[in-house]
Amino acid sequence: xxxxxxxxxxxxxxxxxxxxxxxxxxxxxxxxxxxxxxxxxxxxxxxxxxxxxxxxxxxxxxxxxxxxxxxxxxxxxxxxxxxxxxxxxxxxxxxxxxxxxxxxxxxxxxxxxxxxxxxxxxxxxxxxxxxxxxxxxxxxxxxxxxxxxxxxxxxxxxxxxx
Numbered sequence: 001x002x003x004x005x006x007x008x009x010x011x012x013x014x015x016x017x018x019x020x021x022x023x024x025x026x027x028x029x030x031x032x033x034x035x036x037x038x039x040x041x042x043x044x045x046x047x048x049x050x051x052x053x054x055x056x057x058x059x060x061x062x063x064x065x066x067x068x069x070x071x072x073x074x075x076x077x078x079x080x081x082x083x084x085x086x087x088x089x090x091x092x093x094x095x096x097x098x099x100x101x102x103x104x105x106x107x108x109x110x111x112x113x114x115x116x117x118x119x120x121x122x123x124x125x126x127x128x129x130x131x132x133x134x135x136x137x138x139x140x141x142x143x144x145x146x147x148x149x150x151x152x153x154x155x156x157x158x159x160x161x162x
Contacts, residue, residue: 020148
């Protein structure tokens with residue numbers, strides 16, 4: 001039987017415990033998950049593309065079923081280039097669904113053989129997002145327990161390095 005591989009795309013700036021939860025739970029369904037770190041997002045990232053990929057690799061270094069890669073361009077073209085036909089998208093709220101549903105339909109129009117699987121984030125991460133994490137950290141609030149330890153350390157280094 002062929003390996004079941006899915007792509008979990010995002011900017012992951014930074015990777016949160018909500019993202020980690022989605023990856024780990026995806027591994028209950030798929031043999032491997034490619035965490036595809038997006039180059040272009042229209043956002044102003046705190047970390048470079050290489051730094052974001054490195055953080056994902058470091059967080060999942062002991063799990064050979066998780067692959068971290070960068071990508072740019074259309075997600076469906078990247079999926080085709082990797083021979084993958086499933087995209088994972090995490091949802092927190094109804095507002096996430098509206099945007100993600102539109103993206104899934106556009107991806108379906110561009111590549112009918114690519115499927116999108118929506119996963120609800122674990123209830124304890126419903127309120128966090130990468131943007132909120134960065135805002136709290138910039139204002140000196142604690143982000144401990146909301147992001148992996150390695151990520152928290154890198155955020156503190158970036159924001160408060162002398």
